[in-house]
Amino acid sequence: MSVVVVGASLAGFSLVRDLRERGYDGSITVVGDEVHPPYDRPPLSKEFLHGEVDIALGDTDDPGTRWLLGHRAIEITSTASGPGVALDDGTVVAGRSLVLATGARARSLPGAQGLGGIHTLRTVDDARAIRAALHTARTVVIIGAGLIGAEIASTAATLGVQVTIVELANDPLSVVFGPRLGALCADLHAANGVRLRTGVAVAEFLGDEHVSGVRLTDGSLLTADAVIIGIGAIPNTEWAQGSPVAIDNGFVTDSQCRTTVPDIYAIGDCARAYHDALGSHHRCEHWSNATTQARIAAAAIVGAPPAHLPSTYFWSRQYGRMIQFAGNRRPDDAVRFIDGDPSTPSCTALYERAGEPVAVFAIDNARLFTRYRKQIERRPSAIATP
Template sequence: MSIVVVGASLAGFSLVHDLRERGYDGSITVVGDEIHPPYDRPPLSKEFLHGDVDIALGETDDPRTRWLLGHRAIGIASTATGPGVTLDNGTTIAGRSLVLATGARARTLPGAQAPAGIYTLRTVDDARAIRAALRTARTVVIVGAGLIGSELASTAATLGVQATIVELATDPLSGVFGPLLGALCADLHAANGVRLRTGVAVAEFLGDEHVSAVRLTDGTLLPADAVIIGIGAVPNTEWAQDSALHIDNGFITDAQCRTTVPDIYAIGDCARTYQDALGTHHRCEHWSNATAQARIAAACIVGAPPANIPTTYFWSRQYGRMIQFAGNRRPDDEVRFIDGDPSTPSCTALYERAGEPVAVFAIDNARLFTRYRKQIERRPAAIATP
């Protein structure tokens, strides 16, 4: 019987690949709400804004896999043959297993629907609109100093656009890297001519038909030919709210990506998965998490031994620098530089707990970073130590 996948982005595409790699030869139906074949999202905030680059994830011409693109799921269905999904055209598709990989959508702000010239970045169509705007803009205001906002600011700067980042938090990226290394990343903006305003929020967007400025809560007026909002994402789960699934900031799953309903799995940005290392459920929006959870779910579906649950890993390219992180840090972990320091062009730092490395951070030091990442992945017990 067929396996049904709802979501045709990285997580869904990777699941299909991993099922085939594990010998599953049955039919797979993949439903996607975008009309575009599966594509890679990380380049959208970087290389793609400079010009078209190949972002296709791979081939979709396997006759055993049916891709229903441009269709939206509107509800979970229970059928005699197994779990299914109802689509916006009224049809229901069921299989022996149902995998939810519906991803997330960009958060926005009140008033961002008008005037024109205010963007969020999630899809390739969003990126094309932003790219067109940056070709003519002289000034851009980016709301949010997270990884996406920082990458957008970096790209805007390389295109010759004056960028200002507005961030509500007083310590950007401290929640991700901790205050010391978060500040190190934030300092890259000033070093590259990007203004960073922290501890302040957007009060309103000004302009009649097209945005012309952003007023901040402290009264500051920032001229803006374009505004890009990068303040995180909301999991796409509302369509299934009338089902028996447990939903709380994502589809709740166990460590093997199984939801609270038998034979239904959730992976990627829409899933809030139990993580042994953290001792709680956690929703992770990183590229590596989507591919890792696809492997885990594929193994579970075909009855193979459980796939290894990797540590968190992500990277970001900003101002020509490569920032990498792996592991699971906690606020009280000790930070120790093992190569360089905040004043040097490249550096590597370990997060340590009870004297053991539990996470690693690096700027422009892939070799040393990889060595410690592998060491941390070989010591999962150290990561889970309270």
């Protein structure tokens, strides 16, 4: 039995590791469109922007695993050996099982293409370009006040750059944390000298060959030596549109990461997986989701008992603060501070449903956060989300 993995980032790398840990000793072929060995993406919006740091995920010298880096999959195929993919150089690789881990790409905006100084962040090469821009720019405009935009703004501010964040929503991060805790995170920008413009969008980018400013929909003009767009990502599924694999905002899978085609799995940012407790499909772009789905798919491939699907967990470092979240919240959940409050240097809050904790949020309180995260993970009801 052989396994083919399309995608050499965190999800694909984790799948290889998990298969080996489960005793799988067959051949594995990993296809990656980047020439770089597998690397970790979270540091790209944080410490990597200050300088080169080690982001390698680990060794790729397993003799039973072949890494085809710098090759792009263009089509899913069916062969006598099983499902496979055709590559951009004309070769076909196939195996008993095929795992799709092609990730996602950063969204952009009209008018951004072809104008120097406008960046998105997805790859290590993107991060190097942004780092170079932040070390020379005086003014930077960041489009999008999500976690990535906030982390880049934090880094830029520490470098002495004048930063303005533009966000279409009136309440940044309220979808993620709810309005009360979302506002707490948004307040960190003002406290660190970063200007936040909400409820307004980009009307046009100004400049000839290089961006010089951004005009907003309210008519105001922001000067900019550099612009960074952080407005989400699009799953990389177009290359497989002609296949029988179901695609709907990602490769559609069951709770064990199996697509609608036998022996084809999907994991990570490109997968829209079914959650048994929810009765619906969801696509998640968090680091922890990629590693979790790799474990689930590895178990399914080797025929092991189904792996446990934990609740959501993610973290963000902004302005020297550590923000953590675990669990799954609904808009109508009650929020209760169990340590500190929005006015204190650190705080921890629980999201409660019918009097039971279903999620936990903390700023600079890892000990208490970890205690309640473990408590929530032990509760089956905590896995449900809207």
